[in-house]
Amino acid sequence: MELTQEQFNTYQKEGFLVVPEYFSQLEVENMKGELPALFAEDSPRRVLEKDGDTVRAVHGSHSTNQLFKRLTRHPKIVSPARQILGSQVYVYQFKINAKAAFSGDFWQWHQDFIFWRKQDGLLTPRIMNAMILLDDMNEFNGALFVIPGSHKEGMIDVTSPQLQEINNNLTGDKKQEWLLSFTANLKYSLPQEIVQELALKYGMYAIKAPAGSAVFFDSNIAHASPNNISPFSRSIVIVTYNSVENIPVPVENPRPEFIVSRDYLPVEALSGDALLLPSLI
């Protein structure tokens, strides 16, 4: 279940690849069926919107939920990940971003890799994301904006005044610092001047695709998404695969295991019907 040469080339050139309706409606329904229970669980894995009520994201569900565990081993995403990274891979991170109807807040412009480099000791960007849309992503509900080709710039080492300010405002419990990576005030967001420069250089693209579509994207592509003021929720799952040849170096105060997995065993792919066998779950 590898990508075609053309798909592979697109990914390399643009830094992302959209595969429309990659998973079936039934597979999507199975996954969506797991969300209410995961969203209802009051746990540090869960990040809320600023309203303190709506679920913004849930982390590490692949270690608690059997269906999502199976998703991380699905050949439709494991094979492309191996192909792109050129090695065996393991699950580095797993998250569900909800972007709820009427409430889902924006994500600032950022590259993913810098978060992993600065916080987790990941030295090279031999890591990639597989995003699966559990709802249609359209022009109304906060489509993912990317700057195609911006991954070629590599990691842009931002040290934004915002970051300083946020850090200065931090009180007490330093262990909660990782939360800053998942709120609307992103810790390593790209400065406006840089986004403008990148947009002028590369243009901008809004990813719109039906539920079940997959988006593979580079850890250094600049991306963002606006708020969701529509009546349509827009939930996605992101499985981040790292090369087994790119194990992070130890850091002080590592982020929780449910944010950054320290299980470096290569994933083994299941069969293609991995999300369709309820009796096995």
Add this chain to the structure above:
Amino acid sequence: MELTQEQFNTYQKEGFLVVPEYFSQLEVENMKGELPALFAEDSPRRVLEKDGDTVRAVHGSHSTNQLFKRLTRHPKIVSPARQILGSQVYVYQFKINAKAAFSGDFWQWHQDFIFWRKQDGLLTPRIMNAMILLDDMNEFNGALFVIPGSHKEGMIDVTSPQLQEINNNLTGDKKQEWLLSFTANLKYSLPQEIVQELALKYGMYAIKAPAGSAVFFDSNIAHASPNNISPFSRSIVIVTYNSVENIPVPVENPRPEFIVSRDYLPVEALSGDALLLPSLI
């Protein structure tokens, strides 16, 4: 410079009409050239974003700025307004909405007429908006979302709990109450259930058009716009025309003249080059 029969029919049916590139690039440049001075003026006419710094809107500039005064008398918008309202018209309201790059906040779902009815004593919706885009409005910078046909529902009399809450939180200066109509917490926003219902019934449409385009829209069409996280500012001018046969009844605590004009004299149209004669300004 009236609308064609087809354009007129579209307006009646959908509740809005987009006329792409209605004003020339030069006319747009002339208008944009006026913005910095208007935005810089520290005045009650000016509404800021939540950041307390970025300009969100400026009101009533047609009474202080000669070019925008001329815009309100431009035959390209006065004639359609007369045609749609079936009478002479006067300028009820004038505003510039900035929606600045990276900062412009969203506008909640609402109908315009209820604001005018509840606050200004306007009894019937024989009133309409002419919006002129001073920048391209695209899928990245907070396009205007409308629910086509929703104007046929008439005014939906919302009494939202939010409103109660906002009102309860109001301190001291009651005269500033009008401000609530222009912040992200809209006083008469439509409840989520109603927006969902309308969207299911009528669908949703995102208006995207180049700078210079005009959008005529009904005072009862449900509309909203998301935040602008892009590097592209998206400024618009909205001239609201009321029928001279629809003069509001007196109300207690009327809003300021720069929000609701009490000059009921019919506008007289200028010639088509009204925005191109700098010597006359």
